[in-house]
Amino acid sequence: MKISTVILGAALFILGPLAAFGQTAGVGVPSTAPSGPASVPAAPALIRDNVIVKDNVIRVGDLFTNAGPNADKVIAYAPNPGRKAIYDVQWLARAAQIYGVHWRPMSMRDRVIVERASRVISRSEIEDYLLSSLIGAGADPDLKLEVSNSALKLYIPQEDAPSVAVEDLNFDPMNNRFSAFVSAPAGDPSAPRVRVVGRMVRVADIPVLNRSLRPGDIIRKDDISWIQVETNRLQRNVLTDAGGLIGMAARRGIRARLPVRGTDVRRPVLVPKGSLVTMILHMHSMTLTAKGRALEAGSLGDAIRVANTHSNTIIDATVSASGTVSVTITPAPTIALR
Template identity: 40%
Template sequence: MISLSILNTRRTLDATIVIIALVIISADVLAATLRHHSVIRDDVVRLGDIFTDAGKYKDRVVLQSPAPGRKLVLNVQWLYRAARTYHVDWKPLSKLDQVVLERSTVLISTDEIIAVIEDGIRRRFGKDEKFEIELDNQVLQIRLPGEAIPSVQIQRIVLDQRTRRFSALLVGGDGKSRGSRMTATGRFHRIVQIPVLVRRMRNYEVIERSDVRLINVRADRIDLNSLHNLEDLVGMSPLRTLTADRAIKRDDIRAPVLVNKGAMITMVFRTDRMVLTAQGRALQDGSKGDVIRILNAKTHKTIDGTVLNSSTATVKPLDRVALR
């Protein structure tokens, strides 16, 4: 009987030990743990953003959230004090324990900002105008909270046409969050279209439509005499060899050469009553309408003639005697 009593006592003791162990294990399971990396989607940080199973104070505001795109690191000392203050069942496992808080972010890129500024300037000067925007801060960006509307607009813009500088107050989202308002400064440059050659061309060639294309350039980077219309080039010839993709000035081209130096042409003097003609040799190249020097083949006198076509030049009354 004594042995049976001892056996029952041992069984009861073993059962008690098992129950105690289960209670301890359950307590460990229910203990709070760290959220080592927590993305915050609000302007404030709550206790539940830092600890899991934070208890009845999980919704208590404990910090201001970082600015959009920024991070905040909570070290083990801060975490331990917070756990004790708000009765969170947590103890550090190491002095290296920490929590990284990161604000959710919507990024307004530099390209988006430039596009908005360009549109604002174009509204001032005309919708058909084009501009190149040169920001003083070439990596300018706006970081908005993750829950914000991903948009940016100009609230105010100041333009100086003489210096071509601008100052624009930008507002991202609803403009209420931190960092959503900023001033962008820089320069604006008007963009114009000009015709350029698509290939290298020599002075004896005639420019055709397929030899020309339009490109966009800054107005301050081309000469005032540069051609702006494609029609000004087509049908003309280079005065000298021209390279591709470069602005062309009026004195770079001329009408195609109809009479080459040394060519034999007919000189004509015409009135209502008579027509005098003579053969001569061109002493210089000439396009239609050009006045060139011509040597009379018979008298060897030099005459000024206006090129009419590839074989004819007209002579003024003062030079008609030289035809004889």
């Protein structure tokens, strides 16, 4: 939060009550002082180090305990919602003298920090108001709002209902960029205005991994998360369907939360290169089997070359299961299986 600092020099003691309470670092102050002699409370007063006020004014009793009969006297305007005011030891000493508060500073570093009770209107809430105004100005409702002010937020008094005014909106439909001023609460002419700039972009939901994978790791359904990406930044080979990921294996290491390309994954290898496999040939009512060695790695449905371990005959086969291949029918299939 921004902090307004109350600075009071030696002139405060010369100019009197109006000087003491007429200037609060940019915050207006009522000039009301108590009439007649001030009574001093029996018990010594203490300062309150940190104060949160709900009203738009600060009273003597907000700053001091045991403030006496003048506790309800207005001493200054409260800071704007979301801001703080710091009252230093000289300011407090003069205030105690004027309003009859029996207080003496313990050190020159004594101070009171006053904050206005407020509620925050978040960036997402402000974006909703902006989007509504932009759609009214002709923006495509299917586009996503992107605001440049990353720390955008507004403060309103705690008792006010949240509302945001969007003013001086300037929208360029050619490049979908905009600028505007926002303030809260809506309808309050004294509310600070904040300039906002941004653009409208078309986005797509794409699947990503919620954990990093090593080569060969199988992608499961619960490994999938979704993110939104600008469509004009998507590469052509980025996978946009979760069905293209689930059940696949990482061809190389894949980092979490990044778009996955088609070349990053492959079907799981069921037959590693050089592994022993069972060759199966279904022929009419007869099934023949033999042992072979895979000369290539293969996934389900891949055609690979296999060498018969008995005859060293090389044949073409199709991967049908883990460690199993189906032999391609040839005019003389039994020869290959011998």
